[in-house]
Amino acid sequence: MDYTTTTTIGPVSHNTDNQLASAAAYGVVNENPQSIPALDPRMDMYTAENGFCPNTATLAKFIEGTVGLQLEIFQVFDSLSWHYQHTKLVPSIQQFKFDTDLFPVNLMAIQAYVVDQLLVKGTDAGIKYLNQLRPSAQALPIVPAIPLPVPSLSVTSSPLHTALPAAASQQAYPPLAAYEPYDMAQLADMFPLSKEHGQIANQEYEVANNKAGKRTGSIPDSVAADLPLDDAAYRRVVNRVAAAMMDASGDYLEKGKKKVRGPKTKDTRGQDQPGDVIGHEDAMQAQRLWGKRPIVVKLAACRMVDAAMEAHVGNVNISDWSPLSSWGFELFDTFEERIDAMVESLLISKAIPDNVMKVDLLRKFVAAPCREVGRKQNNKKVNQARDQQNAIGIHAQKNGLVVVDAYTKEFKNPQTGQVVTEVKGDVRDLPASLKRGRGGGQAGKRRKGNDSSVLPTA
Numbered sequence: 001m002d003y004t005t006t007t008t009i010g011p012v013s014h015n016t017d018n019q020l021a022s023a024a025a026y027g028v029v030n031e032n033p034q035s036i037p038a039l040d041p042r043m044d045m046y047t048a049e050n051g052f053c054p055n056t057a058t059l060a061k062f063i064e065g066t067v068g069l070q071l072e073i074f075q076v077f078d079s080l081s082w083h084y085q086h087t088k089l090v091p092s093i094q095q096f097k098f099d100t101d102l103f104p105v106n107l108m109a110i111q112a113y114v115v116d117q118l119l120v121k122g123t124d125a126g127i128k129y130l131n132q133l134r135p136s137a138q139a140l141p142i143v144p145a146i147p148l149p150v151p152s153l154s155v156t157s158s159p160l161h162t163a164l165p166a167a168a169s170q171q172a173y174p175p176l177a178a179y180e181p182y183d184m185a186q187l188a189d190m191f192p193l194s195k196e197h198g199q200i201a202n203q204e205y206e207v208a209n210n211k212a213g214k215r216t217g218s219i220p221d222s223v224a225a226d227l228p229l230d231d232a233a234y235r236r237v238v239n240r241v242a243a244a245m246m247d248a249s250g251d252y253l254e255k256g257k258k259k260v261r262g263p264k265t266k267d268t269r270g271q272d273q274p275g276d277v278i279g280h281e282d283a284m285q286a287q288r289l290w291g292k293r294p295i296v297v298k299l300a301a302c303r304m305v306d307a308a309m310e311a312h313v314g315n316v317n318i319s320d321w322s323p324l325s326s327w328g329f330e331l332f333d334t335f336e337e338r339i340d341a342m343v344e345s346l347l348i349s350k351a352i353p354d355n356v357m358k359v360d361l362l363r364k365f366v367a368a369p370c371r372e373v374g375r376k377q378n379n380k381k382v383n384q385a386r387d388q389q390n391a392i393g394i395h396a397q398k399n400g401l402v403v404v405d406a407y408t409k410e411f412k413n414p415q416t417g418q419v420v421t422e423v424k425g426d427v428r429d430l431p432a433s434l435k436r437g438r439g440g441g442q443a444g445k446r447r448k449g450n451d452s453s454v455l456p457t458a
Helices: 017-026 056-064 067-083 086-094 105-121 123-133 195-209 212-216 231-246 284-290 294-312 335-348 351-356 361-367 369-398
Strands: 258-261 277-281 402-405 407-412 419-424 453-456
Touching: 056 123, 105 123, 231 284, 231 294, 231 335, 284 351, 294 335, 294 351, 335 351, 361 369
Parallel strands: none
Antiparallel strands: 258 277, 402 453, 407 419
């Protein structure tokens, strides 16, 4: 099976160069509306009395003859049938204010008619009905995909589809590859020619680079056999993922990583020292996760499952500006095996769902660019101050300018009951009596996180 995808919802089997280049721009074949065949009254598909009312055979024959529009026609159908959005999108389609110059009424009539049929027939019967209408070259199982911009729906208020520019698509732009030989200065006035041009090029770029199968090897047809395409199966998978995210019963990596200390104490010189360790709590990644509302967790699980369905058939949606070393692709024979691996990973690490639910850096940056650069500058200042302090301290110790006061503390681990000896200060300066039993190799090692007390020499 050829899962060649553009931004359409579903596979494209008749992938000629011209069709793919045009489909890459908007997810449809960009035809001149004047070239679209008008409905023939003799086909008995449109009458003044009954409106648009074709039978299945006649409608299938008409679609078969509109090769240039098949991508646009079926992306709407597939989006509705596979994402169960009939009740949300049908009212919007039925209330279309058609722009007859941009989208011919006959095409919209076809879409509105078939949408009504899908709503009446239901999911299973609707899929069979679509397969009857689908040209023989497209009679393939449809790959479910996250709804993407559909020009035919761009005039609706549906939140599932991002509106493209109102004048979308009469302008023809050079393919993205045509700009590759030029440097930044040469591209200044060449690209982008408009906002629409930039959007088209970005979509074309994603289409060219979002198929893991092209980079990592072929993906067999059988992997799509058990995708959760019905409501019950989808809900079951989402519940599994959400439960794994919030499962705190196992030994996950972030469990008990943060020390809980008692009140600060004073040493013999009257300086503050950290209090004794009286317990441990989860790392911050897990704590943030425990504070999430249940509905937010379920939404994140839905996003994970939707992305997993895409990735399972090879659509990783990762642009090639991300080097392969920063991501990977694992092929599973069945979708259930992929979900099993995801669940196991979510049980082991709570940092994964925490990172999934973090604010996207692009959104965070464009919303508050000054704040974001300020954070980076502050991090740099803190790092520079730390490096300076470390350099001064190392120099002072090497030249005998300071003496590190080292000592030990004992505390009882509340989880294991074991008494642990914690060394404070520089182990190299421990008295000989404290070095006994530690072993020569350990005595000379510094411990990460030392809280040393430094005294100037006389």
